[in-house]
Amino acid sequence: MTEKKPGWFSRLTQGLSKTSQQLTEQVTSVFVANKTLDAAAVEALEDMLIESDFGPHIAASIAGKMAAKKFASTDDHAVKEALAEAIAEELKGREDSFDPLSGPKPYIVLFVGVNGSGKTTTLGKIAASLTAKGAKVLIVAGDTFRAAAVEQLKVWAERAKADFMGRKTGADAAGLAYDATLRAKEEGYDVVLIDTAGRLQNKQQLMDELLKIVRVIKKVDADAPHETLLVLDATVGRNALSQEQIFGRQAFVSGLVMTKLDGTARGGILVPIAKASDAPIKLIGVGEDIDDLQPFRANAFARSMVGLEPLGE
Numbered sequence: 001m002t003e004k005k006p007g008w009f010s011r012l013t014q015g016l017s018k019t020s021q022q023l024t025e026q027v028t029s030v031f032v033a034n035k036t037l038d039a040a041a042v043e044a045l046e047d048m049l050i051e052s053d054f055g056p057h058i059a060a061s062i063a064g065k066m067a068a069k070k071f072a073s074t075d076d077h078a079v080k081e082a083l084a085e086a087i088a089e090e091l092k093g094r095e096d097s098f099d100p101l102s103g104p105k106p107y108i109v110l111f112v113g114v115n116g117s118g119k120t121t122t123l124g125k126i127a128a129s130l131t132a133k134g135a136k137v138l139i140v141a142g143d144t145f146r147a148a149a150v151e152q153l154k155v156w157a158e159r160a161k162a163d164f165m166g167r168k169t170g171a172d173a174a175g176l177a178y179d180a181t182l183r184a185k186e187e188g189y190d191v192v193l194i195d196t197a198g199r200l201q202n203k204q205q206l207m208d209e210l211l212k213i214v215r216v217i218k219k220v221d222a223d224a225p226h227e228t229l230l231v232l233d234a235t236v237g238r239n240a241l242s243q244e245q246i247f248g249r250q251a252f253v254s255g256l257v258m259t260k261l262d263g264t265a266r267g268g269i270l271v272p273i274a275k276a277s278d279a280p281i282k283l284i285g286v287g288e289d290i291d292d293l294q295p296f297r298a299n300a301f302a303r304s305m306v307g308l309e310p311l312g313e
C-alpha cells in the first residue's frame with residue numbers, strides 16, 4: 001500500500017534478503033566457475049532456481065535464457081542483471097495495483113485465504129494506510145467462528161482509527177457483510193474491508209460461505225465486491241500454489257497478496273503463483289510493519305531478489 005518513497009526499495013531488498021542471498025551466492029558461483037555455460041552448468045543453475053521454489057518450468061525457461069548469454073568470469077553484476085531481467089520477463093503482465101480510493105464508494109474489499117496466511121495483518125495494514133490518507137474506513141470481522149480473530153481485528157481497527165463491525169461467535173457472516181455494506185452506503189464510507197473465515201469443516205463449506213457473502217453483498221451493490229484479495233503465505237512454498245488453485249477457481253479472486261516474503265529463502269514461489277493465477281499480484285508483504293506491505297512491481301521485485309538497486313522507478 002505504501003506509495004513509492006525513499007526507503008521503500010531498501011525495505012523490499014531487506015525483506016527479500018534471505019532469498020537474494022541464497023540465489024546470488026549460488027548463481028554467481030556457477031558463472032564464476034564457467035565462463036560460458038556448458039550443459040552441466042545450465043543444469044546446476046536450473047537446480048538452484050528449483051531450490052528457490054521457481055518450479056521446474058520457470059527454472060528451465062530462465063536457465064535457457066541465461067545459457068544463451070556470455071559472461072566474463074568476474075562480472076557478477078552482469079550475471080545479476082541478466083537474471084533479474086529473466087525473472088522480470090516471467091512476471092510480465094502479472095502485476096497490478098490496488099487502489100481502493102480511485103474506485104466507486106463505498107469500495108468493498110473481501111479478504112480470503114487460509115488461517116495464518118496473514119489476512120488480518122494485511123487488512124490492518126491497508127486500513128492504517130487508508131485512514132492515514134483521510135479515508136473513512138469500515139473494518140468487518142467476517143470470520144465469525146473465531147473469537148480470537150475478531151479480537152485481533154478489533155485491535156487493528158483501533159490502531160488504524162477505522163470503524164469496526166463484528167458479531168457474536170457463530171453469527172451468520174453473510175448477514176454481517178450485508179449489514180456492513182448497507183451501513184457503508186448510508187453513512188458514506190470510502191472503503192469497507194471484510195475479513196472472512198480461513199477454515200470451516202471442509203473446503204466446500206468454506207467456498208460456499210464465501211460465495212454466499214459475495215451474493216448478499218451484490219444485493220446491496222451489484223458491482224461489489226470491487227476487489228477480492230487472496231492472501232497467500234510465501235513461507236508455505238508449494239502449498240501456496242495449491243491454495244491459489246482452490247480459492248482462485250471458486251472465489252472470484254481479483255488480486256493476490258503474497259505475505260511473509262521476508263521469512264523465506266524461497267521467495268521464487270511468487271513466480272509460479274503469478275503465472276498460474278488468473279488474478280494479478282497486487283501487494284507483497286516483506287515484514288510486520290505497516291510500511292512492509294508494498295505494491296507489487298515486477299521489475300523492482302526481480303531486481304531486489306538478486307540484490308540489485310532499482311532502475312529509476
Ligand SMILES: Nc1nc2c(ncn2[C@@H]2O[C@H](COP(=O)(O)OP(=O)(O)OP(=O)(O)O)[C@@H](O)[C@H]2O)c(=O)[nH]1
Nearest residue numbers: 115116117118119120121198259260285286287288
Ligand atoms: N514477517 C512477516 N510476518 C507477517 C507478514 N504478514 C503477516 N505476518 C504475520 O503472520 C502472522 C499471521 O498473520 P494473521 O494476519 O494473523 O493471519 P490470518 O490469515 O488473519 O490468520 P488468522 O487470524 O489465524 O485467521 C502474524 O504473526 C503476522 O504478524 C509479513 O509480510 N512478514
